[in-house]
Amino acid sequence: MNLFDYVRPASVAEAVAAAASPGAAYLAGGTNLLDLMKGGTERPARLVDITRLPGLDRIEMQDDGTIRIGAMVRNADLARHPAFAKACPAVAEALLSGASPQLRNAATVGGNLMQQTRCAYFYDPHSACNRRQEGAGCDARDGDTRNHAVLGWSDSCIATHPSDFCVPLAALDAMVEIEGPEGARETPLTSFYSLPDDTAPGGVDLAPGEMITALRLPRDAASFASHARYLKLRERTSYAFAIVSAAVMLRMQEGVIAEARIALGGVAARPWRSVIAEARLRAGAPDADLFASAAEAALQGAQPSGANAFKIILASRLLIRALERAAEGTPARMPALPASVFASDTGVSAHV
Numbered sequence: 001m002n003l004f005d006y007v008r009p010a011s012v013a014e015a016v017a018a019a020a021s022p023g024a025a026y027l028a029g030g031t032n033l034l035d036l037m038k039g040g041t042e043r044p045a046r047l048v049d050i051t052r053l054p055g056l057d058r059i060e061m062q063d064d065g066t067i068r069i070g071a072m073v074r075n076a077d078l079a080r081h082p083a084f085a086k087a088c089p090a091v092a093e094a095l096l097s098g099a100s101p102q103l104r105n106a107a108t109v110g111g112n113l114m115q116q117t118r119c120a121y122f123y124d125p126h127s128a129c130n131r132r133q134e135g136a137g138c139d140a141r142d143g144d145t146r147n148h149a150v151l152g153w154s155d156s157c158i159a160t161h162p163s164d165f166c167v168p169l170a171a172l173d174a175m176v177e178i179e180g181p182e183g184a185r186e187t188p189l190t191s192f193y194s195l196p197d198d199t200a201p202g203g204v205d206l207a208p209g210e211m212i213t214a215l216r217l218p219r220d221a222a223s224f225a226s227h228a229r230y231l232k233l234r235e236r237t238s239y240a241f242a243i244v245s246a247a248v249m250l251r252m253q254e255g256v257i258a259e260a261r262i263a264l265g266g267v268a269a270r271p272w273r274s275v276i277a278e279a280r281l282r283a284g285a286p287d288a289d290l291f292a293s294a295a296e297a298a299l300q301g302a303q304p305s306g307a308n309a310f311k312i313i314l315a316s317r318l319l320i321r322a323l324e325r326a327a328e329g330t331p332a333r334m335p336a337l338p339a340s341v342f343a344s345d346t347g348v349s350a351h352v
């Protein structure tokens with residue numbers, strides 16, 4: 001049995017001080033950490049419960065157009081916040097496509113960023129895993145690679161980041177606000193995750209004791225609201241992680257794409273923003289050739305990490321479909337099964 005301390009600080013400063021001790025972990029919604037503890041994958045010496053810290057549960061639509069989301073805002077509350085969903089519909093769509101209603105009620109914005117990969121070998125304490133134990137090796141390399149990376153991987157680790165929420169956030173230039181023993185700082189979400197290299201499996205840009213306090217979206221995030229989609233392909237239509245997903249946001253002017261934002265999920269150890277694909281779309285009229293060219297650019301350099309070459313084709317096709325849907329316009333109503341690629345905008349199944 002793993003014995004651990006449990007503390008419930010009253011302020012962010014107290015939380016940071018409590019988490020400075022070796023082996024401490026922050027507890028928010030607990031939807032990933034508690035599973036990892038039950039399975040023996042995580043064995044914290046101390047849990048610092050931040051669920052009741054004041055001020056971290058606010059969604060602030062600020063006068064200058066920026067949007068600040070406290071780290072303890074629950075996923076369901078953010079997705080159903082009328083002003084936020086109107087400004088950032090692809091983010092709301094991504095949130096609603098994740099997990100189950102019960103989990104979305106418990107899971108937090110900060111915890112979503114911090115969730116671990118769903119690589120099965122990571123969750124099995126008897127498998128070799130560099131991400132769990134430095135230098136141990138990677139059993140996934142000769143194992144089941146169906147859900148593993150096709151971009152940005154190395155022999156150290158081929159895992160993918162499982163978040164839906166982070167994919168449109170990366171496309172929208174979200175910033176992560178962090179508090180720690182050395183004070184406050186912020187970093188772009190696209191830099192928050194390091195990719196694996198020859199010697200290390202990658203991870204998050206957090207020093208010991210640091211915690212995420214908020215996310216911030218820049219003022220131009222809402223300028224994509226009328227042409228924004230998040231599509232997710234999964235093995236069943238709810239309560240499953242993405243095999244691949246795509247966030248697309250377009251700012252249209254007189255029938256031409258003035259600006260595009262593109263990120264893919266399920267393909268790498270971080271949400272995969274493609275500025276090359278975005279540049280291909282800029283100043284173009286939306287059509288099949290342009291979308292195919294953008295998809296080719298987004299998947300540039302993709303390589304199977306095992307028996308998963310199919311993911312490259314799927315990601316390309318899904319991105320093209322997301323581009324088509326975004327060009328048609330954001331639906332007035334969210335689909336009943338958000339982000340099912342088989343659902344029409346009214347939620348009625350469109351496939352036979």
Ligand code: SF4
Nearest residue numbers: 119121129138157158
């Ligand atoms: Fe661990 Fe990464 Fe290998 Fe999975 S792919 S076993 S997370 S090192």
